[in-house]
Amino acid sequence: MSIVNTLALESNRQIKINFDGGDLSSDAGLLLIKEFISKLGIDTLLEKAFKTNDPALFRYHSDPKNLLQMIYMIIAGYFEDDASDELTNDPVFKSVLEKDALASQPTVSRFFNRMDEDTLNQFLAIARVLRRKIYSIQMPQAVILDLDSTLLDAYGRQEGRAFNFHYQSNGYHPLVCYDGMTGDLIKIQLRDGTQYSCTGVVDFLQPVLDEYLHDYPEIPILLRGDSGFSTPDLYNQCEENGTSYVIWLKENVFFPLRIPICMKVVGSLDFLSYQIFILHYNTKHNI
Numbered sequence: 001m002s003i004v005n006t007l008a009l010e011s012n013r014q015i016k017i018n019f020d021g022g023d024l025s026s027d028a029g030l031l032l033i034k035e036f037i038s039k040l041g042i043d044t045l046l047e048k049a050f051k052t053n054d055p056a057l058f059r060y061h062s063d064p065k066n067l068l069q070m071i072y073m074i075i076a077g078y079f080e081d082d083a084s085d086e087l088t089n090d091p092v093f094k095s096v097l098e099k100d101a102l103a104s105q106p107t108v109s110r111f112f113n114r115m116d117e118d119t120l121n122q123f124l125a126i127a128r129v130l131r132r133k134i135y136s137i138q139m140p141q142a143v144i145l146d147l148d149s150t151l152l153d154a155y156g157r158q159e160g161r162a163f164n165f166h167y168q169s170n171g172y173h174p175l176v177c178y179d180g181m182t183g184d185l186i187k188i189q190l191r192d193g194t195q196y197s198c199t200g201v202v203d204f205l206q207p208v209l210d211e212y213l214h215d216y217p218e219i220p221i222l223l224r225g226d227s228g229f230s231t232p233d234l235y236n237q238c239e240e241n242g243t244s245y246v247i248w249l250k251e252n253v254f255f256p257l258r259i260p261i262c263m264k265v266v267g268s269l270d271f272l273s274y275q276i277f278i279l280h281y282n283t284k285h286n287i
Helices: 030-040 043-049 062-074 081-085 090-096 106-115 116-136 201-215 233-241 270-282
Strands: 142-149 162-164 170-174 174-181 184-191 221-226 244-249 260-264
Touching: 030 043, 030 090, 030 170, 043 062, 043 116, 062 090, 062 174, 090 170, 090 233, 106 184, 116 184, 142 201, 174 201, 184 201, 201 221, 201 233, 221 233, 233 244
Parallel strands: 142 221, 221 244
Antiparallel strands: 142 174, 162 170, 174 184, 244 260
């Protein structure tokens, strides 16, 4: 390999980048993702903190490598595990995973089948560690927790698939929580399609509040949600945890217009956060 116009990745000096027409791949951008993952130590974290309840004593394709493979595939636009067989000898995928060949589709399928509640709890713990790393680089002045729900369309007879009257479609109706300032996904929970927006929201939200109140007590928190989350249980939860919140009320005989109601305000930054909420909501709904 010519050293002219050849670069080496800091995360793996064996990976060289040049333009001499060798093994070709349409997914060279994953090399930059590899750098990002290495800088944050995500690969090392997965090796230490992620493992399915697997009775096998040894597997050539380990759980962390299988998970990384699926992460890289999804980032590159390969959303189905069937693509594993087509990519098994792709030079870029082999390089970023540091393997001679990718895990096959049956191997990936068995990997997914081993996932259970313990696995999901590991994902939440890993996300918490990564969030701590990100905040160590730049601590936010305030956090807006955006509660929402959405529809995931389903077209087969999958367990939990059901008709949702709000969306007039069949699928799942998960709960989601975003960072309203950055758009980062903080938590998501799958639910069947019949569930109402606020069903189970208190149990869903409490671990998030516990994390922020314990790990970042100095950061003011504002919770905001649409009218689907206008439930007293959520108001009480926020007040018990000292969290400011803004919830939209549905139009009714007492409130002829949909209006925002700030049920509790805490701290000096909350008025600014409230104004940001109004601006975001009005922009989103063209008000």
